Amino acid sequence: xxxGVGIWRCRTCxxxxxPERLLCSRCHTHDFAPDRVTEGVIEEITVVRHVxxxxxxxxxxxxxxxxxxxxxxxxxxxxEYGPGTLIELFEEGNAPFGAAKLAR
Amino acid sequence: MFMNAAIIGVGQSxxxxxxxxxxxxxxxxxxAVVAAxxxxxxxxxxxxxxxxxxFSLAPDTAVDLAWRLxxxxxxxxxxxxxxxxxxxxxxxxxxxxETGAASPILVVAGDATGLGGYAKIAANYNIATREHLAPLGxxxxxxxxxxxxxxxxxxxGLTKSDYGHMAIAQRxxxxxxxxxxxxxxxTMEEYLAAPMVADPLTRYDCVPVVAGAQAIVIAxxxxxxxxxxxxxxxxxxxxxxxxxxxxxxxxxxxxxFAEELWQAAGAxxxxxxxxxxxxxxxAMVLAQLDDLGMILDHDLATFARREIGERRKPINTWGGMxxxxxxxxxxxxxxxxxxxxxxxxxxxxxxxxxxxxRAVTTGYGMTLYRYGGTAAAAILERME
Numbered sequence: 001x002x003x004g005v006g007i008w009r010c011r012t013c014x015x016x017x018x019p020e021r022l023l024c025s026r027c028h029t030h031d032f033a034p035d036r037v038t039e040g041v042i043e044e045i046t047v048v049r050h051v052x053x054x055x056x057x058x059x060x061x062x063x064x065x066x067x068x069x070x071x072x073x074x075x076x077x078x079x080e081y082g083p084g085t086l087i088e089l090f091e092e093g094n095a096p097f098g099a100a101k102l103a104r
Numbered sequence: 105m106f107m108n109a110a111i112i113g114v115g116q117s118x119x120x121x122x123x124x125x126x127x128x129x130x131x132x133x134x135x136a137v138v139a140a141x142x143x144x145x146x147x148x149x150x151x152x153x154x155x156x157x158x159f160s161l162a163p164d165t166a167v168d169l170a171w172r173l174x175x176x177x178x179x180x181x182x183x184x185x186x187x188x189x190x191x192x193x194x195x196x197x198x199x200x201x202e203t204g205a206a207s208p209i210l211v212v213a214g215d216a217t218g219l220g221g222y223a224k225i226a227a228n229y230n231i232a233t234r235e236h237l238a239p240l241g242x243x244x245x246x247x248x249x250x251x252x253x254x255x256x257x258x259x260x261g262l263t264k265s266d267y268g269h270m271a272i273a274q275r276x277x278x279x280x281x282x283x284x285x286x287x288x289x290x291t292m293e294e295y296l297a298a299p300m301v302a303d304p305l306t307r308y309d310c311v312p313v314v315a316g317a318q319a320i321v322i323a324x325x326x327x328x329x330x331x332x333x334x335x336x337x338x339x340x341x342x343x344x345x346x347x348x349x350x351x352x353x354x355x356x357x358x359x360x361f362a363e364e365l366w367q368a369a370g371a372x373x374x375x376x377x378x379x380x381x382x383x384x385x386x387a388m389v390l391a392q393l394d395d396l397g398m399i400l401d402h403d404l405a406t407f408a409r410r411e412i413g414e415r416r417k418p419i420n421t422w423g424g425m426x427x428x429x430x431x432x433x434x435x436x437x438x439x440x441x442x443x444x445x446x447x448x449x450x451x452x453x454x455x456x457x458x459x460x461x462r463a464v465t466t467g468y469g470m471t472l473y474r475y476g477g478t479a480a481a482a483i484l485e486r487m488e
Contacts, residue, residue, distance in 0.1 A: 019232045019473060025348040044258075046250035048243035048302045052313065053223035060241035062302075064251045064474070071350075074251070074474060076240035095239035 004036035005096040016070040040065035109201035110325040110334035113144025114442040119316035132317035133214040140319035153179030153206030157189035157434035179206030187469020190437030191480030214317025215432025250302035253387040260404040267386040268295040269413035271308040278423025280454040285429040314429030318438035339368035340482035353475030358395035369483035377460040380440030383424040437467040448486040
């Protein structure tokens with residue numbers, strides 16, 4: 001697990017992207033700098049309770065998160081906090097996760 | 105407007121929840137092709153072009169399918185745009201016939217992934233999904249569109265039962281469609297009591313994966329069988345990656361061209377008798393209808409309760425994919441086009457909308473990351 005989520009920020013116009021892009025959609029340059037977003041606010045949450053073809057599935061909480069100074073991303077949630085909660089972001093592999101600041 | 109190209113015949117295979125031994129994507133497509141050729145009264149040897157879409161044709165491609173079907177062609181296309189593939193192929197085929205590149209052209213879509221196969225497709229839909237969504241356990245498109253649906257409910261003040269009106273109305277249409285996989289009536293009590301899949305989506309909000317195929321035939325209107333009206337496409341428009349996934353997903357790419365579409369068609373939303381709206385999820389049906397300008401004052405809740413709940417608007421009259429079933433994804437869009445053709449040719453049997461002359465059909469799909477990236481719409485008209 002690593003702190004924050006890696007994003008790609010356009011060196012020309014500072015727009016942040018996740019997932020990675022080939023060209024900036026604003027200025028169409030291809031010079032990106034790696035950056036990290038460490039916090040975000042939960043906007044919507046779902047609990048995935050059933051998955052096609054899976055018989056032994058543990059429900060997963062997934063959220064749409066507005067990152068601070070970055071893009072909106074989809075994260076896995078590690079706790080029960082709801083919409084409006086400020087969460088800390090972290091990565092497991094290439095996947096973004098989040099947990100409430102108070103809880104960690 | 106296309107003056108020298110029209111849809112003259114349609115056909116489909118059986119739709120089944122689980123493909124049986126001996127059934128495959130190829131055999132379903134074959135059955136649909138045979139039915140469409142028979143319907144159009146065209147011999148297979150006359151076919152000069154073919155367009156195909158499928159999530160489960162690989163490792164075969166379009167030319168393999170042509171070979172297996174014994175079709176020697178001079179025009180061939182394989183489309184990969186998911187829920188808007190059928191609309192995309194329709195546009196290309198119309199232009200192919202209109203410009204003399206080939207005629208007749210078969211447009212074909214089919215899938216028989218099975219549940220396990222579909223789950224693999226859903227987890228590996230694109231690189232973004234494979235690397236950033238599947239590891240979360242997002243559950244494929246259900247997880248993605250549950251978030252979009254919540255967003256739509258919050259923005260427009262929709263309740264769960266508003267979506268229920270759509271599921272119930274489409275099930276009532278499906279009862280009149282012998283090809284639909286779910287035909288028994290659905291009540292609001294049953295809808296609201298259904299098991300949760302991905303909050304707030306319950307079982308009846310999630311399109312059921314089936315195996316099956318569709319085919320339509322495009323040719324000069326003169327080739328239409330005697331006594332049957334050809335169906336002309338007055339206008340068709342497409343959109344791909346309309347907002348770089350930087351919006352909220354509550355508008356689709358249709359919003360980028362709707363005004364131009366109506367203008368090119370010389371029609372208004374009020375002129376439409378039948379609508380085939382790509383229905384992978386109820387929220388996206390409302391989004392597309394709103395983008396088309398068919399929802400007064402963007403009041404989605406009132407539209408759901410009155411126009412759909414009280415059956416004032418014939419929408420997805422074959423039952424939609426939510427009741428008839430969705431073969432893989434791409435083939436579902438062709439079902440909506442086929443139904444519009446049957447309605448405009450006054451061949452829809454028990455579900456015929458009296459005097460139908462104009463229809464709108466749409467496609468929507470290819471979830472890039474947070475919502476779909478492709479969309480298309482067309483205005484179809486009965487030629488007298």
